[in-house]
Each structure stands twice: as structure tokens, then as C-alpha cells.
Amino acid sequence: MTSLIPDTSDNPSPRIWAVGGGKGGVGKTVITANTAISLAQQGKRCVVLDLDLGGANLHTVLGIPDPDRSLSDFLSRDVNSLAETMSPTPYPNLYFISGSRAILEIANPKFSQKEKLIRHITSLDVDYVLLDLGAGSAFNTLDFFLSADEGILVVLPEPTSVENAYHFIKAAFYRKLKKATRRTGVAEAIDRAMEEKVARGIQSPRALINNVLQINPEAGHALEEEVRSFKPNIIVNQARRHDDHELGTDMVQACQDYFGINIRNLGHIDESDSLREAVRLRKAVVDAFPVSSFTRAIHSIVRNLLEAREGST
């Protein structure tokens, strides 16, 4: 599967962007698909991988029938490499891996299977891999989120969605800490800090780190390092009111104040009719309505993500 457009990236292994969100129905799939098309339109070779197992419908958003090959064939070893499950899409540079029949296998994959999948994802011969994660904050979802170069959370301007997003951020953060402690040996300090939870009233990651710093400064600094490298992104979707546009920056501030975690606000997407209309036309919005506010928002989000990379390296 080769492209006519030359690979301009210096890095042979693809950048991975994972799109999640604590809640179902927040627009993860639509945003993933349109972000991928926006990248593909810029000449980047992309694969979108549907890991939304409860309701895999990425193919519908891309306007194609569910392909014969899927992730399931890879997990059950019917094919040897993940690349063989890639299907073309109507969009140049954009490929698709269906997850629709992989529900059983991936709902509870063995550790080795998950590691193998992540390994294969990072060795795909493309520039970008976009993962459409399922709802919820199960360990598997968190692991895919954490394995990505950029983790992206979609939030609606609703109390439940915001609450879920915070829950996801916290869960991902603790998961990351736990994985890190296997390497740095700070597990004991964390466990001790968590045991003293009631006595010391630990509620936030920042408080946890402060507590570990007291118990074991070295371990505390290792944790601080982990915090620095944890920078999830958020997108506020279906913004309706002017206040909704402030939600992203408000959440950045609140995460900093309350968790001691830096998150990045990628921007907001206003609610619009172009989405419904595009699905009816069996096209993606950025393709069907290139000058809509939705499309402009997606392009801006992609720009922010690309700039974020430049800023961080």
C-alpha cells in the first residue's frame, strides 16, 4: 500500500493521536474522522483505527461500507501484520482499520495482545495513526490513550461530560504513575501515601505528589517528571453559548490549580447542522462543507496539534 505522495516526515514511525472522552456520544468518532481527513488533505498519510467497540461506526462517518478485513483478523492471527487490515477510503492518503468484529477479542485482550497491537500500530508505514477510543476509562482505553503521542479528550459543555473528562484525566494519570513506578521504584512511596489518604486528606494528584515528596523526595521528583510529560488535550464540542467557548481555558486552569496537571485546550467546535447534513450525504463534513464553521474548527485543531509537537520537541 504505497502513496504517490512522498513521505516528508523525518521520523519513520508514525505519530499517534488517540481520541477519547469519558462519555459516549460526545462526538469522538466524527472528530477523529474529520481530523484524519484534514491531515490527509495536507498530504499526510493517515490511518484511522476504530477502537470504539461498543459502537464501531467510523466507516459510516467516512461514508464507506464496513470492510471485510478488520482488527479482528489481526488479533485472531488470520493475518500476520496489522497493515494487512488497512482498507482504502474515498479520501487520498487516508486508510481505515475497522474494529467492528473485534469486540470480543479486544474487550478483554491479554496484555501481550495489547502490547503487540501497540507495537504494530507504531510500525505502520504512515505519518499519522488516529485511534478512535471507546467511551469510558477502562484500563485498555487508558493504555491506548497513554501510548499515543497526543491524547485528546472530547468534552461537551455539560456537567456530566466535564465530570467524566476529569475522571478520565485522573484515571489516566494514576495509570501512568502506576506504570512509571514499575520502572522507577516509587511504588512503595505511592502506596504509603495512598494508605495515609484519610489521615492526610489526599484528593488530587498534586496532593499525592506533595505527600510522596515528604515521604521520599527522590520518588517525589520522579513523579513530578511524570506529571510534566502528561499533557492531555481537550476539545469542547457542540458549543452553544458564548460561555461554552471559555470552558476549555477554564478547564486548563482548573486542572492546573486542582490536579497540578497541565492540559492543553485545542479549541471548541460550535454546534451545527452541517454534521447531520453530511451524514445524510454519506460524506465527512470537512469534505462536504469545506467552508463551514465545523471544518474551520477542525483545521484549527489540527494546526494546534501540529504546533504542539513543534513546541514540545
Added chain:
Amino acid sequence: MSTDMLSKDYKMLDLDQKATAKEARRAYHRMKALYSEGSLATYSLMTAEQRDEMLNDIERAYMRISRVIDSQLPTPESPVSPEDAEAPVPHEQGESIGAYLKRRREDLGLTLRDVAAKTRVRTTYLEHIENERLSDLPAPVYLRGFVLEFARVLGLPDPESFTAGYLELLDEEDV
């Protein structure tokens, strides 16, 4: 005041140490709104007590920062420093006395309800006072106390003469 504490205050409001009074006020409003009771971004993060504590911290940080900024300026502009009593009531051009109260209150990030809680004057009266809806105001004997409390809570430099000025307004209007 230790510089350490002050730098914490600036951090609290996410402000640069060179911030102007206007920037400080804007940051203060932003943080107050972010941690107010109905805030979407923080509502699920904290208990009522933690929220109150946070709001108090913000309040104190802003007060300290305002003092520092005021001390650097020839004309004190900070709302929360009644000791600077020499400052005349800075009416803006063409601004009515009620509108001034309202602006002052909003500058402090206070809702009518906040003021009502502190003054024990009902929000409807506070609103009438701000809007100078004279026919709906209580008898002057009560009104005097209401306006005085209002002015005190807003930290106006001279609540007494402000209140006198407000009551004169009534005379002018012949109510």
C-alpha cells in the same frame, strides 16, 4: 508581607508580577467566575467547603496584590481599601450614582446575592438602589441604612457622604 507569599498570590491569580490594576482585576474576575458555585469547569471538582476556601484564597490574594499595585500608583484605584479615604468617589463621566454602585459591585466580582448576604438587605432592594427605581424603594429612614451598608460592603472610601449623596438624589427627584 513576604515576597514569597506575594508571588504565591500572583500565581494564584495566574498573573504576571508586572500586572496592571486592570489586568489584576480581570484575572480576579476570571478566577472568581471559575470557582463560583455554578461554574461548569469546577463544579464537580470540589466540595462546598473547598470552594469557599478557594474563593477566600482568591479574595485575599487579590486584596494583597491590589494593595501592592495601589502603593505603586499615585491615584489609588483599588476597591478594597477603605483606608484610602481621601480618594473622592470616582464617578465616571455621565454615570449615575446607582450605575456607579453597580459597576463597583461588579468590579469586585460580587453578585447581588453576595451583597445581600453581607448586608442583610434583600436583593430586590439592592437592585432597586442600583437602578434608582425610586418609587420601589423603602422609606428614606430604612433606605439610608441600606445604602450605607451597601457602600460599606463595596469598600467605598466614605460610605457616609456617599449615602448622603444618594439620598440627595431622592430629594432632587422629589420623592
